[in-house]
Amino acid sequence: MSAQFPLPGLPPVAPPDGGGERDRGEPGRGRRRGPTREQLLDGLNGPQAQAVQHEGAPLLVVAGAGSGKTRVLTRRIAWLISERGAHPGSILAITFTNKAAAEMRERVEDLVGGRARIMWVSTFHSACVRILRKEIDKFGFKSSFTIYDAADSKRLMTLVCKDLDLDVKKFPPRSILNWVSNAKNELQDHEDAAKDAQNGQEEMYAAAYGEYQRRLRQANALDFDDLLMMTVHLFRAFPAVRENWRRRFRHVLVDEYQDTNHAQYALIHELCARQLEEPTTGVPQDEVEPAELMVVGDADQSIYAFRGANIRNIMDFEQDFADARTILLEQNYRSTQTILTAANAVISRNESRKPKQLWTDAGQGPGIVGYVGDDEHDEARFVAEEIDRLTDEGGVRAGDVAVFYRTNAQSRVFEEVFIRVGLSYKVVGGVRFYERREVRDAVAYLRVLANPADSVSLRRVLNTPKRGIGDRAEACVESLARRDRITFWEALQRAEDAPGIATRSLNSIKGFVDTIEQLQQMVEAGERVDVVLEQVLTRSGYLKELEDSEDPQDETRVENLAELVAVAREFSDDPVVGPSADPAEVEAGEAEPPGLTDFLERVSLVADSDQIPDAPADGEEGDQPPSPGQVTLMTLHTAKGLEFPTVFLTGLEDGVFPHLRSLGDKVELEEERRLAYVGLTRARERLYVSRAVVRSAWGAPQHNPASRFIDELPVDLVDWRRTEAAMSSWNRPQLGFGSSSRGGGAVQRRFGTATARKDAATKAKAARAVPSLDPGDRVQHDSFGLGTVVALEGAGDNAVASIDFGADGVKRLLLRYAPVEKL
DNA sequence: CCGGGCGAGATTTTT
DNA sequence: TCTCGCCCGG
Numbered sequence A: 001m002s003a004q005f006p007l008p009g010l011p012p013v014a015p016p017d018g019g020g021e022r023d024r025g026e027p028g029r030g031r032r033r034g035p036t037r038e039q040l041l042d043g044l045n046g047p048q049a050q051a052v053q054h055e056g057a058p059l060l061v062v063a064g065a066g067s068g069k070t071r072v073l074t075r076r077i078a079w080l081i082s083e084r085g086a087h088p089g090s091i092l093a094i095t096f097t098n099k100a101a102a103e104m105r106e107r108v109e110d111l112v113g114g115r116a117r118i119m120w121v122s123t124f125h126s127a128c129v130r131i132l133r134k135e136i137d138k139f140g141f142k143s144s145f146t147i148y149d150a151a152d153s154k155r156l157m158t159l160v161c162k163d164l165d166l167d168v169k170k171f172p173p174r175s176i177l178n179w180v181s182n183a184k185n186e187l188q189d190h191e192d193a194a195k196d197a198q199n200g201q202e203e204m205y206a207a208a209y210g211e212y213q214r215r216l217r218q219a220n221a222l223d224f225d226d227l228l229m230m231t232v233h234l235f236r237a238f239p240a241v242r243e244n245w246r247r248r249f250r251h252v253l254v255d256e257y258q259d260t261n262h263a264q265y266a267l268i269h270e271l272c273a274r275q276l277e278e279p280t281t282g283v284p285q286d287e288v289e290p291a292e293l294m295v296v297g298d299a300d301q302s303i304y305a306f307r308g309a310n311i312r313n314i315m316d317f318e319q320d321f322a323d324a325r326t327i328l329l330e331q332n333y334r335s336t337q338t339i340l341t342a343a344n345a346v347i348s349r350n351e352s353r354k355p356k357q358l359w360t361d362a363g364q365g366p367g368i369v370g371y372v373g374d375d376e377h378d379e380a381r382f383v384a385e386e387i388d389r390l391t392d393e394g395g396v397r398a399g400d401v402a403v404f405y406r407t408n409a410q411s412r413v414f415e416e417v418f419i420r421v422g423l424s425y426k427v428v429g430g431v432r433f434y435e436r437r438e439v440r441d442a443v444a445y446l447r448v449l450a451n452p453a454d455s456v457s458l459r460r461v462l463n464t465p466k467r468g469i470g471d472r473a474e475a476c477v478e479s480l481a482r483r484d485r486i487t488f489w490e491a492l493q494r495a496e497d498a499p500g501i502a503t504r505s506l507n508s509i510k511g512f513v514d515t516i517e518q519l520q521q522m523v524e525a526g527e528r529v530d531v532v533l534e535q536v537l538t539r540s541g542y543l544k545e546l547e548d549s550e551d552p553q554d555e556t557r558v559e560n561l562a563e564l565v566a567v568a569r570e571f572s573d574d575p576v577v578g579p580s581a582d583p584a585e586v587e588a589g590e591a592e593p594p595g596l597t598d599f600l601e602r603v604s605l606v607a608d609s610d611q612i613p614d615a616p617a618d619g620e621e622g623d624q625p626p627s628p629g630q631v632t633l634m635t636l637h638t639a640k641g642l643e644f645p646t647v648f649l650t651g652l653e654d655g656v657f658p659h660l661r662s663l664g665d666k667v668e669l670e671e672e673r674r675l676a677y678v679g680l681t682r683a684r685e686r687l688y689v690s691r692a693v694v695r696s697a698w699g700a701p702q703h704n705p706a707s708r709f710i711d712e713l714p715v716d717l718v719d720w721r722r723t724e725a726a727m728s729s730w731n732r733p734q735l736g737f738g739s740s741s742r743g744g745g746a747v748q749r750r751f752g753t754a755t756a757r758k759d760a761a762t763k764a765k766a767a768r769a770v771p772s773l774d775p776g777d778r779v780q781h782d783s784f785g786l787g788t789v790v791a792l793e794g795a796g797d798n799a800v801a802s803i804d805f806g807a808d809g810v811k812r813l814l815l816r817y818a819p820v821e822k823l
Numbered sequence B: 001c002c003g004g005g006c007g008a009g010a011t012t013t014t015t
Numbered sequence C: 001t002c003t004c005g006c007c008c009g010g
Helices: A037-041 A046-053 A069-082 A098-112 A114-118 A124-139 A150-163 A173-185 A190-196 A200-218 A224-237 A239-248 A262-272 A337-347 A376-392 A408-421 A437-450 A455-462 A471-484 A488-493 A503-524 A529-539 A542-548 A552-573 A583-587 A596-604 A666-680 A753-767
Strands: A059-063 A091-095 A120-123 A146-148 A221-223 A251-254 A292-297 A325-329 A368-375 A401-405 A425-427 A631-635 A644-649 A683-697 A700-703 A718-722 A778-781 A785-793 A800-804 A810-814 A820-822
Touching: A037 A046, A037 A069, A046 A069, A046 A325, A059 A069, A069 A091, A069 A098, A069 A114, A069 A251, A069 A292, A091 A098, A091 A124, A098 A114, A098 A120, A120 A124, A124 A224, A124 A239, A124 A262, A146 A150, A146 A224, A146 A596, A150 A173, A150 A200, A150 A221, A150 A455, A173 A190, A173 A200, A173 A224, A173 A262, A190 A200, A200 A221, A221 A224, A224 A239, A224 A262, A239 A262, A251 A262, A262 A292, A337 A368, A337 A666, A337 A683, A368 A376, A376 A401, A376 A408, A376 A644, A376 A683, A401 A408, A408 A425, A408 A631, A437 A455, A437 A503, A437 A529, A437 A542, A437 A552, A437 A596, A455 A488, A471 A488, A471 A503, A488 A503, A503 A529, A529 A542, A529 A552, A529 A596, A542 A552, A552 A596, A644 A666
Parallel strands: A059 A292, A059 A325, A091 A120, A091 A251, A146 A221, A251 A292, A368 A683, A368 A718, A401 A631, A401 A644, A425 A631, A644 A683
Antiparallel strands: A683 A700, A778 A785, A778 A820, A785 A800, A800 A810
């Protein structure tokens, strides 16, 4: 299966099905003169038209799923430009992904023409990078700073932990990083965090935060959260800078406002709120009128609280921005009434929610189809079989179908089955292209060339491929850097001064430094990125090592690197500027041509959803016959903002979806329910819900009860093809692939692994009654020994106990399987 | 310095 | 079940 890796951020993308936006074919494309008022308002309903034309006060558009919010956003931008004379360069539109940004820009261009190119349409992160590239020297960073992604951050934090001699068991880098991320989202720098530390643990975390920041600065690098926090801090520390940007952006539009975190909210506030008081500086307040603000969102689709998103932002919009107005979009243009009724029923179980009912005049449509599989393989087989049937009977292309699941790990079974039956598919997310080892290695080389201070990347490639520079030599150089207060790179350049370094290592280091310096010269000379990359791969010996390798895996690694070179080539060929370039400057011919930094940025800021396959393009791919496309597999989170004619919502089991870790917590459970709502409302016509009675996780089979979300669907809407009761008999029919799904005809019995597994699970279940425990109880565990129950979550089959086993630490155990005995 | 062997932990969700 | 990091012998 050859995966496709589209160059992130490049414009020409259409959503899998047209995205519900029905603007294609409307007037505007290629016109010299802008569209007329009537054309811009054509086909809009009352509230939509109102939102497009709204003038003045901050506006919140509460847009239910499928209510045409993208349409409102694009039409409004076009309206601002052609009816209200707004300069395109004065417009800032924030979207959730690069792909959404590219799409929006394209649609606006369709309406008002090429001058729309100079608008800022980007994610929060990309917009911040653009601002910081211009301003960050004020904080002592160089504008060529590197952006560290989650993996880089983790690596750095691991180094910090070693440095501070932290017990990794007690302070896992992962947890510290989470804590740091939360602090940054709340705009707390490490000093604030240290001040607020409540206990020893938090003090430790704050200390790690401080050291981590120090290292980032030394490496001239920022992590994801820094991009937002630094921009806000910049505006607060330099009011004149902020005024400049406030003057520039006269119109700010924010999509998916329900998923903004505090830092993002603060950023919008800095740009758009009236500055009522400015106690700290002498800058006259409100020198310019604040920008006109429109935010669009739906509290019911807020699914990123775990990442710091604050639902409060949208709930309290009217309090946060003076004179704010709200427009409600409840008419749905996407789904059948059946699907909407189901979604409404589920989401209405959430308390503390403003009432909202989606409706459509599209008619009832087909009923929802339900299926209960013996196990996850059976469930996947049903899905494959059903897709096969739908495509055979016509009307449905594979590209119209999406399969959703809660966690990435669940994709595997579907892949296995789909491969077996020859169903073409594409997994979005999961192990991403840019996270593969060889790609990260290559990117690390490029980063070093762009920013030699980036010691995380530098140390990554120092001995990759193996060139005889081991831990020992690295430590010597490190201590030299520390002693002379120079960067790791500078220390490498004069490694002969490092005390105790072996001559052998020294020679290797000299060779390495030479290579890097030569490559740097290529970059300085303005060589194309793809050429630089090719040279990196050959001169470093990286490619040779892979090519000489016996490991068949290394063959695909070489292919992936070739793919990366191709991406770089496409990038260099394309006149479209990198995210850090200011379109207005490009227009004015003032910008540098896109270089290495732009390329690296594009690589860092890609999202999963940026890789969603395009709709089968009509005649675009050379002279291939129109392909039926591929089934799309993705997590529910990635599915946000998309829509498909046919949707399979799988793994609907308590403990899977809703996720086990949310079962005991009402707030988290409500977020899971919103996730279910997102999933349900992605479907246009056909919706399937399915679950497996037994599912293997961690190798061991789990018997999961039906998801509570299934019980929340109105019973009369779901047509169950198969239920749990149907297979309680020993003579239960199995649906062979390709056989009729209405049983009775070809009934096959299977004695395969799945059945055996189920029997084993059933036995295990019968053998062990769930012990009833209370906090404080003493228990005996087969391998951990004596322990004390600390806490209990969930009930019945899903009861989970946190048990303190002393030296072994606190374990979370699923009581149904854990070999614990109450004493 | 390197490679193999072994044990522990991982699974929420991602810009 | 798989991957990553650590330890030890060459």
